[in-house]
Amino acid sequence: MRQSFNHHLKADVLIIGGGFSGLWAAISARRFVENVLIVDKGPKDWGGLGTSSGGDFQCVQDTTVDAALDDLVYYHDGLCDQELLETILTQSFERFQHYERLGVTFSRDEKGKLKAIPQRNLTHMKMLLVRPYGTGGPSMRDALVREANRLGVRRLGRMCVNELLLDEKGEAVGAVGFHAQSGETFAFSAPAVVMATGAGGWKPSYIFMSNSTGEGAYLGYKAGAALSHNEFMHIWNVPVLFAWEGQTGLLPVGARFVNAEGVDFMKEYYSPTLGANTDTTYNCRGMAFEARAGRTPIYFDTSPISAENVELLKPVHGWAKINYDRLIADEGLDFFKEKSMWMPQIMWHSGGLATNHDYETAVPGLFAACRCRGLDPGVYMGGWALCTTAVTGYITGGNAARRAQEKGLALFNRTRAAEAMARALAPLGREGLPAKDLVRETQEIVYPYEVCLIKSERSLKKALARVERAKEAFLPRLSAKTPHDLAKLQEGLSMLQAAELFVRSSLLRTETRAGHHREDYPQRDNDNWLAWIHAERGPDGEARLYKVPVPLERYRIKPYRYYMDNFTFPGSETAR
Amino acid sequence: MLRTIDQEKCNGCGSCFKACGFDVFRLATDQHEAPPCQAACPLGIDIRAYSHLLQQGRTREAAQVLLAENPFPALTSRLCPGFCQKKCARGAVDTSVNISGLEHYLGELVLASDPRPTPVTRFGAVAVIGSGPAALACACFLNRKGHAVTVFEAGAKPGGELCTPKLAAALPAQIAYLEKLGITFACGVAVGDGLAIGIEDLREQHFKAFVLATGAEKDKTLRAEPPFSSAVDISDDMLVVVNPQTLETRTRWVFAAGTLRGCPASVAHQIADGRRAADSVARYLNGWDMIESRPVLGPVVVDVPGKGIEPAPRLERAGEAPFAFEDMILEANRCLTCGAKAYAAFKDDCMTCYFCEMACPQGAIAVHPFKENLPRTISYAVEGVK
Numbered sequence: 001m002r003q004s005f006n007h008h009l010k011a012d013v014l015i016i017g018g019g020f021s022g023l024w025a026a027i028s029a030r031r032f033v034e035n036v037l038i039v040d041k042g043p044k045d046w047g048g049l050g051t052s053s054g055g056d057f058q059c060v061q062d063t064t065v066d067a068a069l070d071d072l073v074y075y076h077d078g079l080c081d082q083e084l085l086e087t088i089l090t091q092s093f094e095r096f097q098h099y100e101r102l103g104v105t106f107s108r109d110e111k112g113k114l115k116a117i118p119q120r121n122l123t124h125m126k127m128l129l130v131r132p133y134g135t136g137g138p139s140m141r142d143a144l145v146r147e148a149n150r151l152g153v154r155r156l157g158r159m160c161v162n163e164l165l166l167d168e169k170g171e172a173v174g175a176v177g178f179h180a181q182s183g184e185t186f187a188f189s190a191p192a193v194v195m196a197t198g199a200g201g202w203k204p205s206y207i208f209m210s211n212s213t214g215e216g217a218y219l220g221y222k223a224g225a226a227l228s229h230n231e232f233m234h235i236w237n238v239p240v241l242f243a244w245e246g247q248t249g250l251l252p253v254g255a256r257f258v259n260a261e262g263v264d265f266m267k268e269y270y271s272p273t274l275g276a277n278t279d280t281t282y283n284c285r286g287m288a289f290e291a292r293a294g295r296t297p298i299y300f301d302t303s304p305i306s307a308e309n310v311e312l313l314k315p316v317h318g319w320a321k322i323n324y325d326r327l328i329a330d331e332g333l334d335f336f337k338e339k340s341m342w343m344p345q346i347m348w349h350s351g352g353l354a355t356n357h358d359y360e361t362a363v364p365g366l367f368a369a370c371r372c373r374g375l376d377p378g379v380y381m382g383g384w385a386l387c388t389t390a391v392t393g394y395i396t397g398g399n400a401a402r403r404a405q406e407k408g409l410a411l412f413n414r415t416r417a418a419e420a421m422a423r424a425l426a427p428l429g430r431e432g433l434p435a436k437d438l439v440r441e442t443q444e445i446v447y448p449y450e451v452c453l454i455k456s457e458r459s460l461k462k463a464l465a466r467v468e469r470a471k472e473a474f475l476p477r478l479s480a481k482t483p484h485d486l487a488k489l490q491e492g493l494s495m496l497q498a499a500e501l502f503v504r505s506s507l508l509r510t511e512t513r514a515g516h517h518r519e520d521y522p523q524r525d526n527d528n529w530l531a532w533i534h535a536e537r538g539p540d541g542e543a544r545l546y547k548v549p550v551p552l553e554r555y556r557i558k559p560y561r562y563y564m565d566n567f568t569f570p571g572s573e574t575a576r
Numbered sequence: 577m578l579r580t581i582d583q584e585k586c587n588g589c590g591s592c593f594k595a596c597g598f599d600v601f602r603l604a605t606d607q608h609e610a611p612p613c614q615a616a617c618p619l620g621i622d623i624r625a626y627s628h629l630l631q632q633g634r635t636r637e638a639a640q641v642l643l644a645e646n647p648f649p650a651l652t653s654r655l656c657p658g659f660c661q662k663k664c665a666r667g668a669v670d671t672s673v674n675i676s677g678l679e680h681y682l683g684e685l686v687l688a689s690d691p692r693p694t695p696v697t698r699f700g701a702v703a704v705i706g707s708g709p710a711a712l713a714c715a716c717f718l719n720r721k722g723h724a725v726t727v728f729e730a731g732a733k734p735g736g737e738l739c740t741p742k743l744a745a746a747l748p749a750q751i752a753y754l755e756k757l758g759i760t761f762a763c764g765v766a767v768g769d770g771l772a773i774g775i776e777d778l779r780e781q782h783f784k785a786f787v788l789a790t791g792a793e794k795d796k797t798l799r800a801e802p803p804f805s806s807a808v809d810i811s812d813d814m815l816v817v818v819n820p821q822t823l824e825t826r827t828r829w830v831f832a833a834g835t836l837r838g839c840p841a842s843v844a845h846q847i848a849d850g851r852r853a854a855d856s857v858a859r860y861l862n863g864w865d866m867i868e869s870r871p872v873l874g875p876v877v878v879d880v881p882g883k884g885i886e887p888a889p890r891l892e893r894a895g896e897a898p899f900a901f902e903d904m905i906l907e908a909n910r911c912l913t914c915g916a917k918a919y920a921a922f923k924d925d926c927m928t929c930y931f932c933e934m935a936c937p938q939g940a941i942a943v944h945p946f947k948e949n950l951p952r953t954i955s956y957a958v959e960g961v962k
């Protein structure tokens with residue numbers, strides 16, 4: 001032990017990832033156990049993506065859980081875990097109140113009524129706001145960190161976890177990792193482990209989004225847990241050259257997405273009912289079909305917004321303000337006066353760990369909170385992430401703590417731990433291919449719109465061949481000059497695996513539903529595909545994919561309306 | 577993407593380094609201007625450099641930086657009054673950095689390591705008379721230069737004034753460590769005129785140079801005459817007379833260090849004196865100039881960080897135990913690394929999030945809004961604004 005690791009830390013509950021999910025899990029776990037440790041590969045207490053978020057928070061407060069759930073079943077095109085979502089919706093109000101107790105202030109009108117904005121043309125799914133825009137995320141982070149401090153939650157930053165540790169019974173009892181700035185090696189032992197590493201993704205350029213590279217799923221999968229929702233990803237429309245947050249708020253006041261011919265293509269061609277006022281995934285699909293038709297570039301035209309509204313909508317805080325001001329100062333580019341070129345960008349992969357309703361994975365003792373659990377079929381609503389981080393983080397932390405109390409001891413095999421560490425460190429200092437190239441390659445595999453937006457057997461098979469080639473080329477020759485590079489390398493590996501599972505699961509789902517569009521199977525197929533696809537690592541190391549039917553017989557809501565029916569994309573008119 | 581870090585405006589606080597989620601930044605600590613802590617330290621330890629290494633968890637490299645000036649961090653962290661901390665710029669924000677806690681961490685790390693003997697690469701030996709802080713430091717620095725060193729101690733155990741309850745555990749461990757390095761301890765052997773063995777006797781046994789460091793009572797009236805008058809001049813205060821810069825005595829091969837020659841009594845001053853004597857011995861044995869290129873510290877940083885830095889509570893050690901790794905990193909990250917300069921060590925990991933710019937209290941960082949050129953979902957032949 002002494003030789004294999006520089007440090008050995010013990011905890012009752014080990015939480016991997018200190019974003020909002022991890023912080024909520026820790027706060028909750030402390031109700032039952034003393035020693036709660038959060039490790040994060042980012043700076044200590046940086047709060048993950050949540051800190052750069054707007055603070056928009058989905059909450060059921062002026063409607064019923066039943067009505068909201070009905071909206072979600074519709075929005076998810078029937079592919080939703082109603083029992084799980086019902087708990088999330090039910091507890092969203094408690095976590096909102098909890099945030100208020102911790103000192104976060106949500107916007108209210110003069111009468112003190114909470115401001116709540118319906119999302120994506122849904123009736124009951126509404127988000128609460130923190131204003132001015134840009135103060136929400138930091139104020140939530142500060143509140144959670146203050147509470148974690150008060151409760152004596154231990155936190156360790158710049159700590160890259162790279163393998164889970166199991167005991168003889170195959171139960172999770174810790175992890176190994178290294179400090180990403182020094183390379184100091186760590187063994188962590190804990191009778192319960194919470195994955196709170198956020199969503200997966202392929203490092204898009206979007207503020208902090210690119211730090212969440214799906215390692216929770218990657219590590220869990222390697223340890224024997226199943227993954228779900230791999231065929232889905234969430235795609236956002238973004239300016240080509242710079243970042244912009246909050247375009248959904250600009251659409252209702254007149255901003256328009258137009259094609260090269262100046263046509264509001266969503267309204268004109270793909271969804272006369274919703275137009276562009278929908279989930280970005282559908283807008284992006286529209287953009288892809290515009291590219292097909294040779295009608296790109298796509299522009300976001302802000303010129304119809306009234307001067308009065310521009311004053312109200314100008315960023316006044318944080319990164320968004322610097323960004324806006326500097327675009328004018330350095331590039332002479334006033335966002336509210338020009339048409340800027342936009343494009344789809346993959347934000348995150350929906351794939352994540354599959355769990356039971358206690359958020360425990362198939363590996364006993366390994367729990368998954370929020371975005372590293374597969375949940376959404378590639379569609380998203382403003383404020384949903386912060387709602388689910390709080391609710392599922394809280395539930396998961398409590399469950400993990402109770403599990404820790406029951407299990408008590410965490411004993412792992414030291415030789416195997418040392419081997420795991422050695423495997424992780426192997427690329428350090430050797431000659432070979434850098435993380436940068438691996439990351440780039442995975443991006444090139446999934447980014448083309450014919451892979452991520454308009455899928456077909458042909459395009460997916462091509463992508464799969466590229467995955468195979470990347471595995472052959474990179475896996476034996478990975479190298480890292482510094483521990484910093486080694487941490488990036490692990491991200492690249494996780495991205496490559498996600499790319500493979502994305503492509504394989506997309507190939508398997510021979511239908512179109514929610515965020516998944518197959519141009520060779522453009523119709524919904526309820527007979528065969530009201531089912532999730534789970535992926536597990538087979539004994540040969542290869543992915544084993546299988547169907548898990550949605551247990552509709554148990555559910556109260558039988559799907560009867562479908563959000564996807566608001567859209568008509570080329571090909572979907574014709575039956576298959 | 578990160579565009580500029582204005583080196584004139586940057587005062588080294590490290591806010592960018594601490595805030596960046598992608599770990600893009602590092603600090604260049606090797607600067608002409610010394611931080612206030614280093615300037616105040618009798619040993620001139622490059623605290624800024626080792627602290628930045630500790631901020632990154634690079635404990636072994638940090639220990640090397642510290643050991644370069646101070647061979648006994650495990651002892652000084654328990655005894656030194658902390659000259660550095662009194663001048664720490666963080667004091668103006670909230671409270672000084674717990675430098676002694678960081679030093680303690682490194683001290684324990686050093687003692688827990690298993691050093692290999694330093695190869696003896698020089699012919700002949702050096703005798704160090706006495707085994708207090710100046711003597712041990714002198715022995716250690718001479719050992720590093722490849723000299724065979726014997727420490728003569730009249731008492732039964734080495735340590736001299738270091739034999740205090742505060743060091744009950746640390747001192748024996750430190751001595752054992754020095755023995756592993758190859759330093760010989762001859763205890764129960766009183767050296768001096770009319771004692772068990774004299775300097776001239778030792779010279780006949782191939783000892784080529786001598787450092788007298790047997791200490792002196794603080795109270796002049798209690799001091800006895802040091803038994804070395806055959807080789808050195810003794811002052812009215814019963815101290816050995818030396819050249820204060822070189823610590824040479826009347827006799828070319830005899831030097832004196834520590835309180836015996838009137839050096840201030842703090843452990844740090846005495847270690848510095850031992851180090852100076854070791855330097856002189858080496859010069860003497862090599863026949864070098866005794867003065868040329870002695871280390872001098874640059875000017876002190878004037879524009880220290882502090883403005884716009886968020887307060888963060890100082891961590892204290894729990895009793896005798898050193899910091900845990902996590903607390904050590906936290907405390908090290910309170911250090912404002914005065915006068916260091918930030919640079920982008922991993923520039924291509926920047927993701928245009930502006931957090932560094934927002935964190936910089938000096939307004940030294942500018943991020944350009946155009947983001948990284950990643951592969952595209954839809955590729956436009958010309959990208960721009962219309």
Ligand SMILES: Cc1cc2nc3c(=O)[nH]c(=O)nc-3n(C[C@H](O)[C@H](O)[C@H](O)COP(=O)(O)OP(=O)(O)OC[C@H]3O[C@@H](n4cnc5c(N)ncnc54)[C@H](O)[C@@H]3O)c2cc1C
Pocket residue numbers: 016017018019020021022039040041042047048049050051052053054055056057058159160161162196197198199206207208209211212213215216245369370371372382383384385386387389
């Ligand atoms: C600009 C922006 C605005 C947004 N606005 C909103 C909004 O208004 N409302 C809303 O609901 N959502 C919003 N979101 C989304 C939301 O903020 C995130 O989805 C949510 O905060 C994710 O929280 P998380 O804790 O699950 O994951 P993350 O915040 O991704 O945290 C995961 C943590 O795990 C760490 N980690 C990952 N891998 C490892 C590893 N191997 N070892 C150790 N640590 C690891 C990461 O460093 C990270 O800190 C926004 C996001 C962005 C970027």
